[in-house]
Amino acid sequence: MQHEVDQSFLALPFRALADAALARARALGAEHADFRLERVRSAAWRLRDAKPAGSSDTTDMGYAVRVVHGGAWGFAAGVDLTMDAAARVAGQAVAMARLSAKVIKAAGSNEGVELAAEPVHADRTWVSSYEVNPFAVPDADKTGLLAEWSGRLLAADGIAHADASLLTVQENKFYADTAGTSTTQQRVRLHPQLTAVAVDPESGEFDSMRTIAPPAGRGWEYLTGTGWDWDTELAELPSLLAEKLRAPSVEAGSYDLVVDPSNLWLTIHESIGHATELDRALGYEAAYAGTSFATFDQLGKLEYGSGIMNVTGDRTAEHGLATVGYDDEGVAAQSWDLIRDGTLVGYQLDRRIAKLTGFERSNGCAYADSPSHVPVQRMANVSLRPAPQGPSTEELIGEVEHGLYLVGDRSWSIDMQRDNFQFTAQRAFAIEGGRLAGQVRDFAYQASTTDFWGSMSAVGGPQTYVLGGAFNCGKAQPGQVAAVSHGCPSALFRDVNILNTTQEAGR
Known part of the structure; x- marks a missing residue:
């Protein structure tokens, strides 16, 4: 399923900010300048023995200007979404490049920054491949599924504890440079994981084993049927762990x-x-x-x-x-x-x-x-x-x-x-x-x-x-x-x- 970039991100004034920043960098003599505005939302849920043990939901948003000026890199970042602020950030990046050029020269180096050529990609949009954005799923559904899975592990013979976690990220990014490239992107990824802990009641020896399902650039469908057989893995994990506890030590x-x-x-x-x-x-x-x-x-x-x-x-x-x-x-x-x-x-x-x-x-x-x-x-x-x-x-x-x-x-x-x-x-x-x-x-x-x-x-x-x-x-x-x-x-x-x-x- 092909999704579109979130409207809330598209509503941000990133093109105006980029124009202001890149124009200022050009005016100050930059050989190259690029502008990048990002919004990265990360959320996590953790359960211990099927009970909530912690959660977080954070968003990191801002923009950066990077320049090549006088053969040196300059970089600065900001969060004020006004054109005047973006122009100031560009000026700071150029000032940093000028200072870096002096330091490089004083060190006796003549290795100036040059960039390999790249075709111009104007007004391009790209969205990663997923069906259901995990951020569109109620938190109660996420913790409910993790709790249900944890309960399956805890109900198995020999399992003393079960840990469950889910990490989700949505990354939005706008990029523009003085060559004329401008791109808008959205990426979604997630990482579900469960760990079972078993204790031998006679010896007191313990060990753990976790799911081998990898993190993926997918959506909520990854946990509900597309891309991984969770039912089979959760059913097999307790017996595999029990066998491991009884297993002999390897001969080198x-x-x-x-x-x-x-x-x-x-x-x-x-x-x-x-x-x-x-x-x-x-x-x-x-x-x-x-x-x-x-x-x-x-x-x-x-x-x-x-x-x-x-x-x-x-x-x-x-x-x-x-x-x-x-x-x-x-x-x-x-x-x-x-x-x-x-x-x-x-x-x-x-x-x-x-x-x-x-x-x-x-x-x-x-x-x-x-x-x-x-x-x-x-x-x-x-x-x-x-x-x-x-x-x-x-x-x-x-x-x-x-x-x-x-x-x-x-x-x-x-x-x-x-x-x-x-x-x-x-x-x-x-x-x-x-x-x-x-x-x-x-x-x-x-x-x-x-x-x-x-x-x-x-x-x-x-x-x-x-x-x-x-x-x-x-x-x-x-x-x-x-x-x-x-x-x-x-x-x-x-x-x-x-x-x-x-x-x-x-x-």
């Missing part, structure tokens, strides 16, 4: 792994998504996720993984959390190759980094999480492509004599060059002779990025593909948060090192 060693998309998406995020952000690979950025082993001199050369590995950066995927019509520099959304046949062939770019490194065009990865924050290069939906006629998950399991089947993300650790890592999962099933043989506990898979992806011997078909992701990818200083999706099929990896985490902790 080398295993073949069949990794479910509900786990593999996070490995993609940490070992590919961050590593192919070109600002990190160049050393311009290190906040939160460090730099990258996949340095720019290795483009077209680095064997990232096996020959069946194909990874795309994508700002167009339906229901993707990083999907947009246009980024925060007026660049149209695109899809492109990052890894092709196992070789590094691309990066994620914004307009400045694209120009700096010789690319003809940005691939649309600039984003700011607030009107008071400057756009920075952010992650696209980075996804491992399925094999067109590839096997099912069951067929992949059938190819394993001795291994593990991993489902759901849990914890992870990776170094600041995105190279050496270890990941755990919500649950792990032993595979013996091509069949599942019950759960094991206390496991983590450990590898370097290229060794792990080099060990991938098969990828599942489109029927195994799931778009996972997270709301909370961090970057920059001051810190910003972005939502991002990672699609992938089930995949088979050979001879991966499995740690017993209780043994490792005791060393």
